[in-house]
Amino acid sequence: MKIGLIGLGRIGQVHLESLGAIDGVEVVCVSDINETLCQQTVNKFNIPTYTLTYEDLISDPEVQAVWVCSPSNFHYTHVTSCLKKNKLVFCEKPLEINSEKIQELIDQFPDIDKRLMVGFNRRFDSNFSFVKSNTQKIGKPTILKITSRDPQPPPIEYIKTSGGIFMDMTIHDFDMASFMVDAKPISIYATGGVNYNPAFTGIDIDTALITIKFENGVICNIDNSRKCTYGYDQRLEFLGDQGMLSAENEKEHQATFFSSTGLESSLCKDFFIDRYIKAYSIENQTFIQCAQKNIEFPVTAKDALIALQLAQAANLSLKQNKVIHLND
Ligand SMILES: NC(=O)c1ccc[n+]([C@@H]2O[C@H](COP(=O)([O-])OP(=O)(O)OC[C@H]3O[C@@H](n4cnc5c(N)ncnc54)[C@H](O)[C@@H]3O)[C@@H](O)[C@H]2O)c1
Structure with a gap:
């Protein structure tokens, strides 16, 4: 599975480390507004490309799934854009801090439980x-x-x-x-x-x-x-x-x-x-397994809403x- 990841701060780096250890997974593109961090990250993890705008990452037809690790106030925008582009999405907690927006996501994408997993790693x-x-x-x-x-x-x-x-x-x-x-x-x-x-x-x-x-x-x-x-x-x-x-x-x-x-x-x-280093790894493996089997993810938008x-x-x-x- 080919993956893109947005937000290369503390938790973005944790996910890159963990994704790199999963067989059959390749991180093909990362995005952050900080270009130095992008350059350091692609060098560290041997990732082919980076972009400074998330739109470029989610428009890449090669990217099948996106890890959203940007600051919380960007999650809704990044997740919605990914879903509209038909990407599978892993979003760090909190999915959004406005419950109406989560409800909108649930209403707008009826199969959302097979397309979005939320990062309640514990x-x-x-x-x-x-x-x-x-x-x-x-x-x-x-x-x-x-x-x-x-x-x-x-x-x-x-x-x-x-x-x-x-x-x-x-x-x-x-x-x-x-x-x-x-x-x-x-x-x-x-x-x-x-x-x-x-x-x-x-x-x-x-x-x-x-x-x-x-x-x-x-x-x-x-x-x-x-x-x-x-x-x-x-x-x-x-x-x-x-x-x-x-x-x-x-x-x-x-x-x-x-x-x-x-x-x-x-x-x-x-x-x-x-x-939680092992928990992040199990969380990411769980995402990949569910995505490959096309089954519902175990942590959903509904869980984020509750x-x-x-x-x-x-x-x-x-x-x-x-x-x-x-x-x-
Ligand atoms: N599940 C967990 O255990 C856990 C732990 C830490 C953080 N988080 C969540 O992860 C998210 C990120 O937290 P963090 O601690 O890594 O923050 P951070 O500040 O370390 O990193 C955020 C990164 O996002 C980049 N960024 C800012 N605006 C952006 C944009 N518009 N597009 C792309 N990148 C942008 C920043 O340059 C920075 O590199 C938060 O939502 C936080 O709640 C979850």
Whole structure:
């Protein structure tokens, strides 16, 4: 399969590395507005061409599928243009930060589930997929606790185009909650503040706690922090009346030094590239397999819409400091 990729920043480079290791896949063109980065990238990955405008990439008849890794505020434009040109599309999260636009995509392209996959990579992490595939063992599920803390806040420039913490960071956790609980969310309460970088004030928050109730009785708590001194903290607990499933952090090593003054062990993995490197690879392989079989992708525009609606409701809850009932 011949692939084009738009956006050569942090996550674009991760996908290029991973796609390069898949048999039968060739990245034939990349695009970014930064020409130096384009040149460095084609040299590094031995890619035949680059373009400075995404239109040139998606007009290339050789390109069968496009990876959209541009900043979030360009996703909708890039995805829609690709779909109109009959390309298969992998789009990084968030697909879009306006739910009406996602609904428009769903309405405009009836076979969209076979043409667009959204990058909720954590579903492909082996720890979380173990929990998902064993949920029936905990009996009646009652409490889901998700901890998701970044090592340090992103630059303020990134924040300005990110859509805010709920759209940018918690969106992964909203998707994880929907994926695990597999029931309709009925209410949400979100609170938070700015604790790490005063420059965020008035633009975004950097610390948040969110509580979601689902119609099957599960209560989910999500704990987000843009700063975490011990690394990238990614954990989950799912409690039921017959037991609990737990996914712990991955660490650089599992050994521990015991002494009279305490214990010494390894920190959590540094950030998303270390922690989820295998998940990105499984995610990309999954895309290629589904595309080759012409079957629906496992993470769809509908999933992006559900996560986005939770993010929008969380923003409203934060602003109004009240529980938002999702049927209202
Ligand atoms: N799934 C994940 O774990 C994960 C992790 C990080 C980022 N992301 C998502 O990936 C996207 C990119 O994030 P990033 O961290 O790589 O950002 P980044 O700022 O590192 O990279 C973005 C790149 O896009 C380029 N760009 C800007 N405007 C463009 C345009 N109009 N056309 C083409 N290229 C353009 C920039 O020059 C830059 O090279 C965001 O939507 C983000 O939410 C997902």
